[in-house]
Amino acid sequence: MKLSRYFLPTLREDPADAQVLSHKLMLRSGMIHPTCHGIYSWLPLGLKVLAKLERIIADEQDKAGCHRILMPTIQPATLWRDSGRYDDYGKEMLRIKDRHGRDMLYSPTHEEVATDIMRQFLKSYKQMPLNVYQIGWKFRDEIRPRFGVMRGREFLMKDGYSFDVTKDAAVAAYKKVVISYLKTFERMGLKAIPIRADSGAIGGDLSHEFHVVADTGESEIFYDCEYDALSANTMSFDDIERIYSAADDKHDPANCQIPTEKLRTARGIEVGHVFYFGTKYSKAMGLSVVGRDGEAIFPEMGSYGIGVSRLVAAIIEANHDKNGIVWPASVAPFKFGIITASWQDPSIVDIAEDLYQKMITRNVEVVYDDREERAGVKFADMDLIGIPFQIVLGAKCNDGIFEWKDRRTGERMDLTLEALFNKVDENDDCKNFVKR
């Protein structure tokens, strides 16, 4: 992408309305545009990041054996009357009427629709275990939307629903999702702490929240430093049950088992929440299958959510510096950036154009700042929008030398074209993605 032709409305100053850093940076880098209170349009740069997150989430879900579907945002009230939640769910649920006067709603969550689908599909215990998920928009008419997409009213969520024959199987499905979530967050460059939680409006008796550690997090969390050393790839659910973690409302310093020197205190942003709630919905909505002995079985269910649009903000909260966003490479809108330090030297522009074309041909995610601006402006914008790897073309590129800059470390090195492409390949996990 050439920046001169891109739709990237960057701002030099923080909008006065934005309070938190991620919101300021998302507005300044032209990722989002506020459409009304708590409702945002996603501009090209922001949408690219959302798509990256979706891709990682979908990949991990698929690996965990879940099946992607897509459910409607507008739903009939009848389904919610079946589950008993139409009257229970408060003003967060946006209620509307269609032209025939039928009660409809913009869905805040999808347990009812998922259960309804399975009422049609699930006939036998042999069809389970089954786990379906979607990545779709939700609407919750929050009392007080704030912090940009961190707490918007309309938000993108990955929500999944599991159906199992027995409680043991359902709990196993639950544990599997928890582990896959940890892998998902780790791939986004995030440190996520699972914390035992109340199940709230969804109901049920087993629930975990996932908190991303960031200085500007909304809640205070406490956890054993052992989490720092663990990798999601080797972690088991037993580790999660064994290792201490709690949010501020649950943490009791007097009864905390672990020694204070091992206790970590941090701010956390809740980016995921999972529930096991048994037969609550299957019984209420009449979802049953035939068991081995011909008996009726109400599937044991769980639901699993990741706040995708909130994750964008959470990643920024956890990855920024004074110059702007510092995207982890796996979620960056563009992995590589090309900057010409002088646009008036035609040879440099030609070399930049050539390099850009070569990278495009290799299907590399690259943004080329071809604008007729001072180098300083280009550097500032590349840093603001958080491009992880930046290639700078100066006088030395006439001798075949390119400067490579790592946004995270600030490290710079001079490379030949061949070395440059090795470096590009080494850092281009898109190709690895496809291979896998």
Place this chain on the structure above:
RNA sequence: CGGGAAGUGGCGCAGCCUGGUAGCGCAUCUGCAUGGGGUGCAGGGGGCCGGAGGUUCAAAUCCUCUCUUCCCGACCA
């Protein structure tokens, strides 16, 4: 909804107290210069001062109402 604050070119702000018909920085456009870390100079365009009503010869400025936004509380991915 309760408690605070604020609405003035695209963005950030000043002007308001003490009414006289709008200004600065950034952005944008033009020209010249510049060319390795948010360039310099000069010139230009763009605002019925959130909206409605009132007071007044005269309202961005004073009064009333209203809408919107932000912060604190209850809610949550």
